[in-house]
Amino acid sequence: MAGKNVFYAQSGGVTAVINATACGVIEAARANRRFGKVYAGHNGIIGALREELIDTSKESKKAIAGLRHTPSGAFGSCRYKLASVADNRAQYERLLEVFKAHDIGYFFYNGGGDSQDTANKVAAFSQEVGYPITCIGIPKTVDNDLPITDCCPGFGSVAKYVAVSTFEAGLDVASMAESSTRVFVLEVMGRHAGWIAAAAGLAKDTKDSPPHIILFPEIAFDEAAFLSRVKAVVDKVGYCVVVASEGTHYADGRFLADGGTTDAFGHTQLGGVAPSLVDMIKRAHGYKCHWSVADYLQRAARHIASKTDVEQAYAVGRAAVEFAAAGKNAVLPVIVREKSKPYKWSIGEAPLSRVANVERKMPRSFITRDGYGITAKAYEYLSPLIQGEDYPPYKDGVPAYVRLKNELVKKKLPAFDA
């Protein structure tokens, strides 16, 4: 007799490898008779509230295997944060109702800090009301800002994209600077933590090679100092490559570019740091500038994913299922660094309560004293995370990413306004 069914949901911004985690979850659950079917939330936790459950048992073995090389969220993800139980008990009751109706005994929540908080609340609430659900978190975030885990699945691939892109664009600028563009600014993600911007530093192979200036959210932006550094670099090297985190801000907290809107988690939607910096530079120095905003391209770039990242993303998916099979609850698998050189990692375990709502920034020791670069310590930390290539198969010149059928399970409950 098959055991209780599994509910798996993707949460928050998707990554190049979150589907590799889904692949790990589904393949491990399929192989263990303790588990029934794996249902995936259509658009994440919203799918559970609306009773929109995708029956992954309808997908072929080949399609599920293809998730390993397919970016974005194959079942849909969402930016949707559950309120506290005190503020919206009805939501938690609804979740359990849906879980009960579909004989779900396991909840795997694949997301960042906010999602781990939600998983933790569901674990506590289900205990409280006497329908205990095994809640296992699975780490995911390009921002690399979760505590305890050495790194976050999703980060290594965006880091590789940013390092490779900075290297390539830097060569371009170098070859044209004599008569054309002097300054190139690349804007990358990272709202409060500079991990992604820091990864650009992996492209630096000589003292004067790009990137020349990295702007971190951890370091207050000083316009005059920045402009004088840009000029000094152009005078010395002939050109200047700047990589700026979207979260770059002044000492008083004002972001350089504030999109003016906020998402469901209350985070300000950012964008436009690169053109703002270019405006400053043109006004001050008159250099010809070019700029790029990588935005979604960076986190969707499965074509240049880090092999290390893909393997870790898959491994945390499998580990979540193994934890559940072993009777664990309210925990998540984390990446443990055993050694940097040569890189060795393993899977560890952490309680959800310790991961929820804690944002890990770059340690000051990872940023050079002047605030514009990364230290050898940061390099040692970051470098293993982008090691290895894991190319998807191609058809007709474009990657053969899988699209699932995503058949919904027949509803059993009245509608609910999520």
Place this chain on the structure above:
Amino acid sequence: MAGKNVFYAQSGGVTAVINATACGVIEAARANRRFGKVYAGHNGIIGALREELIDTSKESKKAIAGLRHTPSGAFGSCRYKLASVADNRAQYERLLEVFKAHDIGYFFYNGGGDSQDTANKVAAFSQEVGYPITCIGIPKTVDNDLPITDCCPGFGSVAKYVAVSTFEAGLDVASMAESSTRVFVLEVMGRHAGWIAAAAGLAKDTKDSPPHIILFPEIAFDEAAFLSRVKAVVDKVGYCVVVASEGTHYADGRFLADGGTTDAFGHTQLGGVAPSLVDMIKRAHGYKCHWSVADYLQRAARHIASKTDVEQAYAVGRAAVEFAAAGKNAVLPVIVREKSKPYKWSIGEAPLSRVANVERKMPRSFITRDGYGITAKAYEYLSPLIQGEDYPPYKDGVPAYVRLKNELVKKKLPAFDA
């Protein structure tokens, strides 16, 4: 006895594969005793005027082979257009003086339409003054806007980058649209011709899949029609992916985003179409939007180069040397399409005079009647150009691109103010 030396120069915006062409030139010239040394212009034609000649014979066989997988211009390129002989005879005289001083009998100019015009003028002038130089053009431009040649080396790789990036970002938006971003706008290069934007259409694998709207410079931008199409797509599909050429402009010729500066060829420096479109969409519909400007990332992206493009770039380099060896002059090798399915190509020949200063736009038959997509005919033309992957080797997670020594030849002439 070795023959006359060769002067090779890279011109205009660099590409992911212009160094593959350099590799073809140098390897072919090294293998033929008719040619002496290959000197490369330091920063293109400026290097010839300043007598800054790079001695490529100082580079190892391995380094030259590595050019095949290294993006950007290994010797430096420039945006610098020679005036007409009537307007600046001194420049042409200087060029020939430098060529004479270094026993140069062959001039290979690797660039777009402006550069082919220059090569043609040098050929004529050198005949006129009785020091005939063999001038062979070599096509290069990501814009794909040269006439006669079926496609331009450099284009296939940026096309592949744009198709892959659009596909990946489209999957990202699709998975988040329910509760987050509804519209994503990707800005790509293409000042007057929409070839690069068109390549995004190769990512479309179903009627409703991205990209939903492509904006071409060939089609006048109509704000009201655009905004209503965006809404129609969001209503039907749930989200909308727009790919906009940097040259998108209104019927009266005004660019959507005019950077306000011009380069040495008199072209306006563009940028910022994506944020302009997003502003319009937010104001009209209030959708949450994201946008990306690919800028240099797209033309430097050797990591995702098209194998077809790399092979063609290398082949035109070799062919230029073979043309010169065969006694041809004032011509350039072009790509001839023998067949689309399966794709077959060969190298043809065209006179420089017919290529100089002619800009080839997208035929209207390549753009759908509504102006927002590509036709089956365009697909058939574009698809072969992005076929195949040609990955560079990697070291420590980043591509092992080569850096040359670039040793300059000892000067023999007085300085010249280029």
